[in-house]
Amino acid sequence: MTVFRDDPTQRGFSQPCPLWRGQCAIYASRHYPRACRAYNCKLLKDLLADACDLTDALAKVRQAKEMIRELEPFLPALSNPNFRERFVAHFEKSADAEFQRKAGALLVFYENVFGAKDLMDKTEE
Numbered sequence: 001m002t003v004f005r006d007d008p009t010q011r012g013f014s015q016p017c018p019l020w021r022g023q024c025a026i027y028a029s030r031h032y033p034r035a036c037r038a039y040n041c042k043l044l045k046d047l048l049a050d051a052c053d054l055t056d057a058l059a060k061v062r063q064a065k066e067m068i069r070e071l072e073p074f075l076p077a078l079s080n081p082n083f084r085e086r087f088v089a090h091f092e093k094s095a096d097a098e099f100q101r102k103a104g105a106l107l108v109f110y111e112n113v114f115g116a117k118d119l120m121d122k123t124e125e
Contacts, residue, residue: 042115060113067106074099 026032040048047057068083074096075086091103110116 043113045115064106064109064113067102067109071099071102071106074102 024032024036027036043052043057043060046052047054071087072083074094075083075090087103090099094100094103
């Protein structure tokens with residue numbers, strides 16, 4: 001996992017986590033990052049603050065998953081199952097108008113609902 005930002009109070013890594021493989025690959029490990037334990041997306045913060053209810057929050061998660069499913073057929077099949085990495089690589093090269101429209105909608109959705117502003121930030125491998 002590549003950590004970005006030099007300031008120790010601002011360190012983090014791009015979400016979704018590059019170690020995500022359908023479930024957290026290091027959740028039970030003693031190396032599980034403290035940032036993961038402390039991280040709450042905007043949607044979870046809204047839910048905890050009673051700014052939305054569980055039904056609405058789950059509907060937004062389902063909507064995000066559906067948007068991702070709609071983008072999957074556009075992405076090249078790679079050995080890397082990480083959606084974010086494949087998405088970023090293809091987004092920068094693709095001239096397909098339908099893909100660009102759906103990708104743009106996903107980016108706006110991620111920022112508005114989850115507060116994820118760095119989905120497109122590349123991490124150095």
